[in-house]
Amino acid sequence: MTHPSSAxxxxxxxxxxxxxxxxxxxxxxxxxxxxxxxLEVTAGNLSQHLAVLEEAGHVQIAKSFEDKRSRxxxxxxxxxxxxxxxxxxxxxxxxxxxxxxxxx
Amino acid sequence: xxxxxxxxxxxxxEYARKRAxxxxxxxxxxxxxxxxxxxxxxxxxxASTSPTVLFWVFAGPxxxxxxxxxxxxxxxxxxxxxxxxxxxxxxxxxxILSYTAxxxxxxxxxxxxxxxxxxxxxAVGYFALAWIERSWMVAAISFSLLAIAIAIIGFDFNPQxxxxxxxxxxxxxxxxxxxxxxxxxxxxx
Numbered sequence: 001m002t003h004p005s006s007a008x009x010x011x012x013x014x015x016x017x018x019x020x021x022x023x024x025x026x027x028x029x030x031x032x033x034x035x036x037x038x039l040e041v042t043a044g045n046l047s048q049h050l051a052v053l054e055e056a057g058h059v060q061i062a063k064s065f066e067d068k069r070s071r072x073x074x075x076x077x078x079x080x081x082x083x084x085x086x087x088x089x090x091x092x093x094x095x096x097x098x099x100x101x102x103x104x
Numbered sequence: 105x106x107x108x109x110x111x112x113x114x115x116x117x118e119y120a121r122k123r124a125x126x127x128x129x130x131x132x133x134x135x136x137x138x139x140x141x142x143x144x145x146x147x148x149x150x151a152s153t154s155p156t157v158l159f160w161v162f163a164g165p166x167x168x169x170x171x172x173x174x175x176x177x178x179x180x181x182x183x184x185x186x187x188x189x190x191x192x193x194x195x196x197x198x199x200i201l202s203y204t205a206x207x208x209x210x211x212x213x214x215x216x217x218x219x220x221x222x223x224x225x226x227a228v229g230y231f232a233l234a235w236i237e238r239s240w241m242v243a244a245i246s247f248s249l250l251a252i253a254i255a256i257i258g259f260d261f262n263p264q265x266x267x268x269x270x271x272x273x274x275x276x277x278x279x280x281x282x283x284x285x286x287x288x289x290x291x292x293x
Contacts, residue, residue, distance in 0.1 A: 015116055022120035027128060027184050034183030038123050066180070073185075088117060091110050 024076035
């Protein structure tokens with residue numbers, strides 16, 4: 001018998017990656033600077049997390065030139081949306097099955 | 105992992121969602137403006153039908169253009185982009201509904217529908233916005249507009265009273281929405 005927390009997806013359970021998917025799930029796309037600002041992370045840190053999500057097929061990254069400056073737009077994939085929904089549902093189920101302060 | 109960690113992750117996820125919703129283009133503000141225009145235009149139907157038609161010839165495209173421009177500029181500057189499709193669909197729906205409500209009222213000589221129509225259309229528009237924005241506040245506005253529409257019929261207000269009631273509530277509503285949005289933005293960490 002496996003513990004319920006083993007159903008959590010390590011790829012997106014990390015706090016910043018969960019935040020990235022949460023922001024993107026509400027929008028059509030968000031740019032790199034916006035994500036960096038909202039999630040309060042450094043550019044290097046955000047790049048690493050985006051690379052992990054992109055490799056897992058949860059986000060798509062596109063670069064463009066607007067007003068003579070480079071801009072990076074990030075979009076959540078259908079797989080990413082499903083993964084986020086599943087992760088949130090698992091976390092809620094874990095909380096429902098636990099009293100406050102108990103080990104999950 | 106303990107319950108507090110799970111709770112913190114969920115809270116952070118919810119914060120990120122809320123922040124994204126708050127920062128998105130807000131084209132619905134422009135849509136509210138267009139809904140206001142629909143109410144104004146229908147109030148003109150008491151005097152004559154021709155100004156209404158002329159009004160819509162200009163107000164429709166101008167309103168839709170304002171929404172598109174507003175959304176485009178906000179999206180570019182804020183760095184978060186929302187799909188305009190739902191907003192466009194709601195706007196078109198509002199225009200058709202408000203126009204139809206006025207026409208039906210006058211065609212069948214039912215002044216109650218002409219007076220009730222604008223408030224009802226605005227209520228429908230706000231309800232759709234409430235759904236998009238996941239906002240209980242906007243939903244409450246929708247229901248209050250609906251209550252006003254029902255009161256107009258129930259108490260058989262005359263056109264002047266109906267218009268005053270709708271516009272009074274509309275003004276208060278817009279002010280309340282503006283102040284509460286500003287307050288909500290200030291509370292964001």
